[in-house]
Amino acid sequence: MTTLEDRLKNPVWYALQETHNKFLIEYDGVQFYNPEINNFGSFFQANKTLDAADKYSKITDTFFFVSEKDTPAVHTDKIKLEKKINGCQMILDQLIEVDLIDEITPLTEKHIEEVYDLIWLVMPGFYQKRGFEMGKFFGIFKEGKLVAITGQRMQTNDFIEISSVVTHPNFTRRGLAKQLIYHTTKDILNDKKLPILHTNKGNAAIPLYEKLGFKYTRDMNWWLYKKL
Structure with a gap:
């Protein structure tokens, strides 16, 4: 059973699973918003973000991964990190x-x-x-x-x-x-x-x-x- 605490720890993921499911684009277990709506991505397994980021970058030039603790991985010869924003909830x-x-x-x-x-x-x-x-x-x-x-x-x-x-x-x-x-x-x-x-x-x-x-x-x- 998914709790409120679970949802708060990965808000993009659960928003796309629930209320905003109609905006979901998914690649290999990594979830993104339709970039015409928003350019946020979410994940549970950071090793899966490599290929997913490549695929998402074909439909948008810039995007975010949002995570409490885990660091996403990307192919640095195709995608570069512009900046990391140290945020809080x-x-x-x-x-x-x-x-x-x-x-x-x-x-x-x-x-x-x-x-x-x-x-x-x-x-x-x-x-x-x-x-x-x-x-x-x-x-x-x-x-x-x-x-x-x-x-x-x-x-x-x-x-x-x-x-x-x-x-x-x-x-x-x-x-x-x-x-x-x-x-x-x-x-x-x-x-x-x-x-x-x-x-x-x-x-x-x-x-x-x-x-x-x-x-x-x-x-x-x-x-x-x-x-x-």
């Missing part, structure tokens, strides 16, 4: 109440371009437009312009990950991200699932997550690879 311990001052809007398909543009403005590089299909997105508008968002990314039967926490540079330090994370967390709790999130160690946002009731659970590392 946080889960909700006890939600701390927040006053919602700004109107929070559920985002729909008509907002896809705005979501994409805002994420690429603040965090250029990896978000795909079809990433919007992974879960719900919420936003705050100012003068008709989308200036802050939160979204949902990996999902299983037990948890939903909060991601895409982005605020336009002209609207930071106004508590928009705090309100959006709180709202998204409550929405996940209403679905009777555990809110989780991932971030890099040392991220300046970690104290905010902690103030909202999240706590560190484990390391979660991200290896970014690029096809040669």
Whole structure:
């Protein structure tokens, strides 16, 4: 029987086994998202990632392997490691109440371009437009312009990950991200699932997550690879 703890230790794997199974691409026991949605990969046996990475790199130029402890293997004459991100996983311990001052809007398909543009403005590089299909997105508008968002990314039967926490540079330090994370967390709790999130160690946002009731659970590392 697969437990919540099992799923948390390998979130990409179990998201693709469960809620996001429709996005699954599998090579020899290694699982990846359809790269039009997301470019994350997962594994249990690192020796199997050699050939699987070769096959996946034929349909995407860059991709991540996500793992708590194990190190993936690749053919270095075909694929190079761009960087390793030392990340961590946080889960909700006890939600701390927040006053919602700004109107929070559920985002729909008509907002896809705005979501994409805002994420690429603040965090250029990896978000795909079809990433919007992974879960719900919420936003705050100012003068008709989308200036802050939160979204949902990996999902299983037990948890939903909060991601895409982005605020336009002209609207930071106004508590928009705090309100959006709180709202998204409550929405996940209403679905009777555990809110989780991932971030890099040392991220300046970690104290905010902690103030909202999240706590560190484990390391979660991200290896970014690029096809040669």
